[in-house]
Structures are given as C-alpha cells and as structure tokens.
Amino acid sequence: VLLVLLAACWCAAPAGRPPAAPSNASLDALLEQMAAEDGQAARWAARRLAALDLPSRRAVAVALLARLDRMGAATPAAEVGALLDALRCLAPLPALAEVRSLERLLPMQSPLYADRDKPEAVRLRVFVMLTLAALGRKQVALPASLDYLANSHSVEEFSAGARGAGMLGAEARSTTPYLLRPFAPHYHDWAVSLDRFAGWGVEEATSARLEAARALRRLGPVGPEVLETLRVFAHTLPQEEHPETPLANCLAREVRATVLHLEKGLRP
Amino acid sequence: MTSFRCACVALSLSLLASCARLPEPDPESAPAEKCCCCTEPDSQEAGAGVSSGPTPWLAPEQRRPLKTLSMPVTTHAGLDTTLRALLDRPAALAFFYSRCDNPNRCTRTVGSFRCMAERIEKKGLSGKVRLVLVSFEPDHDTPSRLLEAAQVHQLNTDRDDVVLLRPDPRLHRDLHRELNVGVNYSGEAVTMHDIGLYLFDRQGRYVRSHHLLAWDEEQVVEDLGRLAAEAAPR
Numbered sequence: 453v454l455l456v457l458l459a460a461c462w463c464a465a466p467a468g469r470p471p472a473a474p475s476n477a478s479l480d481a482l483l484e485q486m487a488a489e490d491g492q493a494a495r496w497a498a499r500r501l502a503a504l505d506l507p508s509r510r511a512v513a514v515a516l517l518a519r520l521d522r523m524g525a526a527t528p529a530a531e532v533g534a535l536l537d538a539l540r541c542l543a544p545l546p547a548l549a550e551v552r553s554l555e556r557l558l559p560m561q562s563p564l565y566a567d568r569d570k571p572e573a574v575r576l577r578v579f580v581m582l583t584l585a586a587l588g589r590k591q592v593a594l595p596a597s598l599d600y601l602a603n604s605h606s607v608e609e610f611s612a613g614a615r616g617a618g619m620l621g622a623e624a625r626s627t628t629p630y631l632l633r634p635f636a637p638h639y640h641d642w643a644v645s646l647d648r649f650a651g652w653g654v655e656e657a658t659s660a661r662l663e664a665a666r667a668l669r670r671l672g673p674v675g676p677e678v679l680e681t682l683r684v685f686a687h688t689l690p691q692e693e694h695p696e697t698p699l700a701n702c703l704a705r706e707v708r709a710t711v712l713h714l715e716k717g718l719r720p
Numbered sequence: 721m722t723s724f725r726c727a728c729v730a731l732s733l734s735l736l737a738s739c740a741r742l743p744e745p746d747p748e749s750a751p752a753e754k755c756c757c758c759t760e761p762d763s764q765e766a767g768a769g770v771s772s773g774p775t776p777w778l779a780p781e782q783r784r785p786l787k788t789l790s791m792p793v794t795t796h797a798g799l800d801t802t803l804r805a806l807l808d809r810p811a812a813l814a815f816f817y818s819r820c821d822n823p824n825r826c827t828r829t830v831g832s833f834r835c836m837a838e839r840i841e842k843k844g845l846s847g848k849v850r851l852v853l854v855s856f857e858p859d860h861d862t863p864s865r866l867l868e869a870a871q872v873h874q875l876n877t878d879r880d881d882v883v884l885l886r887p888d889p890r891l892h893r894d895l896h897r898e899l900n901v902g903v904n905y906s907g908e909a910v911t912m913h914d915i916g917l918y919l920f921d922r923q924g925r926y927v928r929s930h931h932l933l934a935w936d937e938e939q940v941v942e943d944l945g946r947l948a949a950e951a952a953p954r
Contacts, residue, residue: 560902560912570911573904577912599932603915605822 471511479515487534489651494537501541509542514550516542521553525566529576532564533649536583543586554584555592578612579649585619594620601630607642610634611663615646618667625671628678634660635685643699654698661685662703665710674714682711774939775928780950783925788895793854796866796877796884803895806883807924810849810947812836812940814917815901817856817910818869825915829853830873832937837875837882839941849944851882858889859908899929921947 474482485497501512516539523532539554557564557580564580565573581600585593593616600613614631617624634641641659645652668674668682686707693701789804807813814833820826833851840846855861861869866884870877877884887895889908896903902914917935919927927947930940 560904560914561896561900562904565904565911567906568911569906570909573906573911595932599914602933603822603824603828605824 471508474512474515479512479519482512482538483531483534486537486648487530487650491648491651491653491656494648494650498537498541501538504542506546510545510548513539513542513545513548517548517550517553520557521550523564525563525568527564529568529572530650532576533579536579537648537650539583540586543588545587547588551584551587551589554580554587555589558584558592558596574606574609575649578609578646581616582612582619582646585616590620590623594624597624598627598630601627601633607640607660608644608646610660611644611658612646614660614663614667615658618663618670621670622672624667628668628671628674631664631668631671632678632681634664635681657699659699659703662699662706665703665706669710669713673717679711679714682707682714686711774930774935774943777928777943778926780921780925783921783923783927785923785925786895786898786920788891788898789924791891791895792888794863794886796863796870798863803885803887804924806850806852806885807920807922809881809922810944810950811852811920812849812917812944813852813854813920814915815854815856815896815903815913816869817913818861818865819857820910820913825913827873828934829915829917830869830875832934833882834873834875836937836941837879839937840881840944843941843945845941845945845948846879846881848948849881853884854892854895855884855886856892856903856910856913857908858886858892861886899926919943919947921950923953 482497482501485493488494501509504512516535520532520535520539523535556562558577560577565577568576577596578600581593581596585597597613597616597620600609601617604610604613610633613627617627617631633639639660641661643657643659645656646658646663647656665682668678686704689704689707690700693704786803786807789802789807791803792800793803793806794800795806812833814829816826816829818826830853833853837851840849840851855866863886866886867877870882870884875882875884895901899916899918901916902912903910904912914931915934917930917940919929919940921927928943
C-alpha cells in the first residue's frame with residue numbers, strides 16, 4: 453500500500469516541478485520489498501519502480517544514493533543489496549553527481565567489504581559493479597568487469613563480468629577474448645543468480661556460459677576464431693529440450709542464437 | 721532461503737547433467753606448471769581501451785620514496801630486516817598470499833616472477849635488480865610457508881635477487897594504502913584482492929605500476945634494466 457501511495461504521490465507532482473523527495477517510510481517499505489526472499493514481492497516492487505516517470509525515478513535514485521552514502525562495514529549486506537537492486541530498476545537515468553557514493557564502493561579496499569565473509573563481500577561488490585554498469589557508468593564499471601572476466605575464479609564473478617560487459621555494449625569489445633573462457637572444455641559452470649541480491653528462483657538462474665553467450669551477441673562483430681569456438685561448443689549441446697533442465701535448455705538456445713547472430717554479422 | 725538453496729542445487733545439477741562431456745580435471749584449479757614467460761597471445765589486444773597497461777614512467781625528479789620504507793619485514797629465509805634494505809636495487813614488487821585459491825591471481829603472479837627471474841639471469845642483470853613478493857597475510861605466511869610457496873611454484877630462492885616477504889602484521893596495511901592496493905580482509909584473512917606490480921628505483925622510489933591484466937614480463941625486465949642503468953645517487 454505504501455508503495456502504491458508512493459508511486460501515486462510521485463506521479464501526481466505538478467507539471468514542471470520536480471517530484472518531492474520520497475519519504476523515509478516509503479523508501480523503507482520499498483527496500484523491504486526488494487530484500488524479500490519472496491521473488492514475487494521483489495519483482496512487483498521492481499516493476500513499480502521501473503514504471504515511474506523519469507523525474508520520479510531520478511528523485512528516488514537521489515534518495516537511495518544518499519542512503520548508500522551512509523552505509524559501511526556494519527550495514528547488513530541484505531540492506532545494501534536491496535538498495536542496489538532498487539537502483540538498477542531505476543535505470544536508465546541521466547548522469548547524477550550523487551552516483552559518486554556508488555562509485556566509491558567499487559574499489560576492493562572500500563570499507564563496505566571489510567570484515568565480511570568472503571562470499572558476502574564478493575557478492576556485494578559484484579552487485580555494485582552491475583549497478584554501476586546499469587546506471588551507465590561505463591568508464592568505472594569496465595575495468596571491474598574486465599577484472600572479473602580475466603582474473604576471477606568463481607562462476608558468480610565471471611558471470612557478473614560478462615553481464616556487465618554486455619550492458620556496456622560495444623565499448624566493452626576488448627573483453628571478447630576473455631568471454632570465451634567458459635567455453636573451454638575444462639570449465640566447470642554452475643547456476644548463479646545476478647538479478648537480485650537476496651534469494652532467487654528458477655526463472656532467475658543464469659550461468660557463466662549463458663552470460664558470456666549473451667554478452668558476445670551484444671558486443672558486436674567478432675573474429676572467426678570466436679565464432680569457431682562457439683560453434684564447437686554448440687555441437688556439444690543437446691538437440692532436444694527437457695523440462696527438467698530449464699537452464700540447459702536456455703543455454704542451448706542462447707548459444708545457437710549467438711552463433712546465428714554472429715554468422716550473419718548482425719550488429720546489436 | 722530454503723527455496724533458494726533448492727533452486728540452486730536443482731539448477732546446478734541440471735546444468736551439469738546437460739553437459740555432453742565427461743568432467744575433466746580443471747587445469748585452472750591446479751598450480752600453474754606451464755611456463756608463463758610468454759604473454760597470452762590475445763592479451764595485447766584484450767583489454768584495449770581500459771587502462772590495463774603500465775602507468776606512465778616517472779622521471780627521477782618526479783619520484784618520491786615510499787613512506788613505509790622503514791617497515792620491518794622478515795624474509796623467507798627468516799632474516800629480519802626492513803623494506804628499505806631490500807629496495808636498495810631497482811625492484812619489481814607484487815603482493816600474494818600462500819593460501820590464495822585463485823590460479824588467475826596469486827599463482828599467476830608467482831609464476832610470472834619465476835619467469836622474470838629467468839629473464840633477469842639471461843639478460844645479465846643478476847645481482848643488479850630484485851624481485852620482491854610481499855605476503856598479504858603476514859599472520860599466516862611465516863617464513864617457512866613463504867619458502868614452501870616458492871618451492872611449490874618452482875621459484876628459485878637460492879639467489880639474493882628473489883625474496884618473499886612477511887611484512888610487519890601491524891603495519892602492512894599502511895603499505896597497501898600507500899600503493900593503493902585493492903585488497904580487503906575478514907579479520908586477517910584476505911577476502912578479495914587485485915593484481916598489480918610496482919616498480920621501484922634503487923632509492924626505493926616508486927617509478928610505475930601495472931594493474932588489472934597480467935603484465936608483460938619482458939617489459940618489466942626491460943624496465944628493471946633501464947633502472948639499473950640509471951646513475952647511482954651521489
């Protein structure tokens with residue numbers, strides 16, 4: 453109810469005047485929904501945010517970034533994660549000076565990651581990078597995306613690097629050689645989620661290969677050796693889909709679509 | 721959380737079950753035994769457009785000595801000394817820790833130092849420059865563990881131009897801050913770290929650094945040779 457009221461208030465702002473900053477109570481309600489393990493509630497909140505008009509999205513983003521500025525090592529990861537999830541729902545946004553409070557969280561030495569368990573710290577930074585990429589901070593997000601693709605050892609980090617590269621588009625074309633890593637025979641792929649920081653469901657699952665295939669399609673023309681690697685990999689995929697392996701079905705579809713797309717030399 | 725775990729397990733199993741190949745040993749998870757002397761074929765082009773190459777070369781008059789030169793360190797041989805004493809020659813310095821499980825970071829870094837040590841010998845720079853590996857985890861990396869790590873990666877520590885260091889656990893983060901090293905901890909255990917190589921002249925003054933992507937060993941050794949050829953301070 454609070455969210456509906458929040459949206460109604462923003463939408464009812466007089467023409468020509470920027471919407472009022474959202475109240476703390478409405479932001480609390482929003483972030484609670486975003487942090488819910490219940491995917492339905494979180495997705496509903498995400499849709500409400502995405503449906504706001506640009507001035508309202510901007511007002512919410514500024515309020516969220518101000519909150520982010522106050523977060524640190526003692527802030528529960530779920531709280532930071534929900535806020536990052538909400539920010540990504542607001543993209544695209546015009547350039548905001550306030551986004552610096554997000555940028556300062558990207559360096560590994562940021563106090564935000566101090567004294568957290570390794571998986572939690574790693575996942576938080578992954579979502580910081582993805583949020584920066586979603587908000588169009590290409591020059592800031594690209595080095596981190598490249599680092600994940602070239603130097604990471606976990607499927608989660610690689611997948612995030614690939615998703616980030618895909619979001620950055622042609623400007624991330626230099627990451628292409630690294631996007632082929634998961635198509636090597638020895639690569640152990642796994643199901644991960646990058647849609648929401650908190651719990652996730654079947655429909656949100658992704659993998660390193662899936663994200664790499666999607667990114668390659670978005671980065672634009674590639675050399676013949678890239679196409680050949682994908683073709684060889686595509687031959688190893690099952691021809692028929694099975695209802696019990698949704699992610700594998702999705703991977704097969706995506707890889708074949710990417711091969712087809714690159715063969716035709718289509719630009720994204 | 722239960723649904724999350726169930727979904728994770730089910731999808732992971734389905735993903736693995738769909739693979740047409742038999743699982744093979746993961747070369748990435750094994751210590752890098754292959755020679756890493758050569759830069760990966762595609763890495764010259766890869767990363768283009770990102771500031772992944774070396775930073776600009778600082779001329780002698782632009783250089784400043786490290787503030788942390790007086791930091792006590794212990795070598796892999798158990799010798800207690802200071803960073804200043806080991807940066808008395810042109811040096812390439814990088815960070816690592818012995819229990820890093822990422823072959824693309826610390827294993828690659830130590831392998832790269834092995835390669836550079838060989839190149840230094842071939843170029844006749846032995847005794848004129850130094851390769852310094854500093855542990856990120858001084859509480860864990862005792863001299864014996866450092867020596868063991870060197871042996872695992874076939875890094876020859878019999879020569880005095882290759883040294884692995886355990887920095888003072890109370891002060892080592894000052895060095896990270898001064899060099900702007902990307903690293904974070906849970907307690908004293910590393911949770912994440914970047915890769916980087918820092919070049920110093922014979923007065924312990926920072927000259928340039930490499931970040932993000934694996935550096936070109938040939939270029940680093942050439943840089944060390946260039947620094948060794950610089951006139952000694954009066």
